[in-house]
Amino acid sequence: MKHLSEYRDPEQVEQYVQEIHRTVTRPWTIMEVCGGQTHSLVKNGILNLLPESVTMVHGPGCPVCVTPVNLIDKAVYLAEEKGVMLCSFGDMIRVPGSGKSLLEAKAGGADVRILYSPLEAVRLARDNPDREVVFFAVGFETTAPANALSVVQAHQLGLTNYSILASHVLVPPAMEAVMNDPDTNIQAFLAAGHVCTIMGTGEYAPLAERYRLPIVVTGFEPVDLLHGILMTIRQLERGEHKLENQYTRVVRAEGNPDARRVIDQVFEVVDREWRGIGTIPRSGWEVRRELASFDANRKFSVSIAKVPECPDCIAGLVLKGIRKPNECTQFGTRCNPERPLGAPMVSSEGACAAYYHFSSALSDCVE
């Protein structure tokens, strides 16, 4: 816990806040890519410490939010119709599919379990040889090593009743998608610290160069975030566009080679559909063909009809930072965390839910 208090130190926060105020001379729009950063910004009330001219835009980095409805339907189908033990991270189970959420399926008698680790699911598969166990492997590069490792372990244990329903997405292609949108107004990125812990920073320098914008790899604690924002603003003010690493205590340029090795062993890069955004080329991972027996998508032949997104939901525009959650006509009225119309209202890391929970009617607290 010492570690935590150090990066939540009010004095250091105050110093960074003042330095940001001194440095800014004109309006800047910065996107924090990762949902964890969004969560920390709102939870700690950081947004209202920033100068009015600095706009933080909440990016597409919430894995729960960008998981396609179709895949949730598939998970529900596996749990309900195929009788599998469907294991998932906690915040995924409330996300509504086109019909129902995993939580509702659980209430209806389906065997849905909340786990903290996919390795726990492997244990369940080992202990229940007569049951099919499926882990809903959602996440960015950060959660991929553990999900991949679960497949390696199941393989080593010779388990034939374990598979993963993978919905892995990759950050750099999403950043490109944001920048390729002609309506984008993003001028800099805070890159996701924990994604870079795994993958390293190598992919980001070319992006900074190509799109001519600053990218600062940033951590999640208040001191980290403010430091990252300050580093970004300094570059912006000087007209620079380079890759910098604020989160040096955790992120190495080469990332974590062991983790990358296990990812390579299990996953291959594919085109991936992002909820609210659409298909982004080479933006996801799925289980390698040779490990097909561990891929729930291939193991269970399930064909779920694609359902269109709610036409009133502007999730895509929100995820790309073109609109703010509270600029949506449905925000807080027809769309709320109890009955979300679109993905960003679902998870506490989603931009819309973050706005709803932490700022409803207290506009001065967020803007």
Place this chain on the structure above:
Amino acid sequence: MQLACPMPKLDFDVITLGHGSGGTLTHKLLEAGVFDLLKNPLLDTHHDGAILDLTGKTAFTTDSYVISPPFFPGGTIGELAVNGTVNDLAMCGAIPRYLSLSFILEEGLTMSEFWAVLVSIKTAADQAGVQIVTGDTKVVERGKGDRIFINTAGIGMLHPKADISVGRVQPGDKLIVSGNIATHGMAIMSVREGLEFETSLQSDTAPLNHTVRTLLDEFGPAIHLLRDPTRGGVATVLNEIARDRNVGPTRIGIDIQQASLPVLEEVAGACELLGLDPLYVANEGVFLAIVAADVAERFVGRLQTLPYGESAAVIGRVTTEHPGQVVLTSRIGGRRVVSMLVGEQLPRIC
């Protein structure tokens, strides 16, 4: 406090459907232990109900206990069933006197488990100074319950100086918490299947009635509201108060200071790790008090000298600035709304 009560010798060691039939087996179960253990003149009549002699303002409450697992670090479902109802009465400003006690047992529960629960009930009732005067036992088929469910109802006599209601909360009042928050919830979490993590955390389940009574003796009507933040934690109770008072002539909101919230370091660490917010985690031996500003410091000082009040602190105030809302000033000085949870708090992916 541990009570040394050896289990009586019985010719069965597992609860079966027959024990809920009302026939011989039920009698064996009750007479072998329950009546003896919980003995008092009102219960000893073995009648269908208890006849109580009550005068004056009376508080009446009920609660059901379905906690999983029923045995957890620092307590059992039995202690919760007594303390929870005792505390609900205390929060009304009442002095708890009588409890009813109803069991729904799942076939297959062992007699030694049931006995352990009974002993913890006895211990908790003695500690709180309440009598169990009536009760019931039902048994359901295996798979239709979760080992043991308990319902208790309680009756208490209103403290003569108590005047507690949400309507009495005034702008400027101070908000006080009696102890470290989120301890109970995290202790339970640490032993839930699939989430087990190593910790020495113990549930804080405790009877708060004696402490509350002393405070009522000394501060009387300066105590405007008492609430125990059990399910949904501190955030939920504060939101309920703010919502209740978002109508009428004086609409109020609540400000809280993150830096003032007492949370054990180990609890904060576990919450951090599991992606939970301690403000929404359940408590058992903790209460919130809203008191007149001019007595707040003395109130906290006194509370710190009373049982279960050592870590008491002023954590916020009542305001007219943002009616209907609870606003937290974070440790670093940022502000945010603390909203009502939609459902159960779910752990985040990353």
